[in-house]
Amino acid sequence: DAKTTQPPSMDCAEGRAANLPCNHSTISGNEYVYWYRQIHSQGPQYIIHGLKNNETNEMASLIITEDRKSSTLILPHATLRDTAVYYCIVRGRDDKIIFGKGTRLHILP
Amino acid sequence: GAVVSQHPSRVICKSGTSVKIECRSLDFQATTMFWYRQFPKQSLMLMATSNEGSKATYEQGVEKDKFLINHASLTLSTLTVTSAHPEDSSFYICSADITGVGTEAFFGQGTRLTVV
Numbered sequence: 001d002a003k004t005t006q007p008p009s010m011d012c013a014e015g016r017a018a019n020l021p022c023n024h025s026t027i028s029g030n031e032y033v034y035w036y037r038q039i040h041s042q043g044p045q046y047i048i049h050g051l052k053n054n055e056t057n058e059m060a061s062l063i064i065t066e067d068r069k070s071s072t073l074i075l076p077h078a079t080l081r082d083t084a085v086y087y088c089i090v091r092g093r094d095d096k097i098i099f100g101k102g103t104r105l106h107i108l109p
Numbered sequence: 110g111a112v113v114s115q116h117p118s119r120v121i122c123k124s125g126t127s128v129k130i131e132c133r134s135l136d137f138q139a140t141t142m143f144w145y146r147q148f149p150k151q152s153l154m155l156m157a158t159s160n161e162g163s164k165a166t167y168e169q170g171v172e173k174d175k176f177l178i179n180h181a182s183l184t185l186s187t188l189t190v191t192s193a194h195p196e197d198s199s200f201y202i203c204s205a206d207i208t209g210v211g212t213e214a215f216f217g218q219g220t221r222l223t224v225v
Contacts, residue, residue: 044153094206096143099152099154099155
């Protein structure tokens with residue numbers, strides 16, 4: 001079973017920051033938090049991952065709470081192309097990747 | 110990021126025939142690959158873990174004799190759907206771990222299988 005809980009859907013206005021929450025209260029000390037997204041009829045695309053520090057790359061920022069029980073993916077300036085299902089995944093090194101139901105993000109023009 | 114290529118992207122086959130799907134890591138070695146199946150409006154469901162040079166590990170409820178997995182090299186895993194039936198129609202996706210890293214997986218673009 002997936003170790004994460006996400007809201008089923010969210011809306012965000014184009015140009016605004018999209019903040020996607022994820023709860024992972026049973027995360028273990030050696031498990032990473034990963035974010036992937038899936039655009040319709042494509043394979044999942046890697047976005048970002050982190051262990052306990054906040055991370056930023058060209059696509060997004062990942063904010064992990066100090067107790068590591070939750071995290072937030074931030075897309076700083078959402079565009080229509082960011083419309084997708086976003087999956088938050090907890091995974092230890094060499095572990096299986098188990099998908100939950102994800103959050104369907106709608107970017108509104 | 111690293112590239113994982115799946116082939117074919119779409120396939121239509123007749124009921125009772127077998128279909129092979131290839132998953133290749135193009136610019137890295139992958140000791141471990143994963144195979145998923147996704148039905149419309151549902152999430153990805155892990156079918157099996159493919160290990161180079163050894164037998165695949167199947168998830169509960171997945172028939173290993175129906176979904177044959179071969180991982181003969183560090184860059185190629187194949188999934189063969191044997192004696193396909195219409196209920197096997199689905200979106201099949203593979204992913205690959207970078208050998209020695211084990212913390213970042215990359216996904217193929219998926220294969221849409223339609224059994225008629």
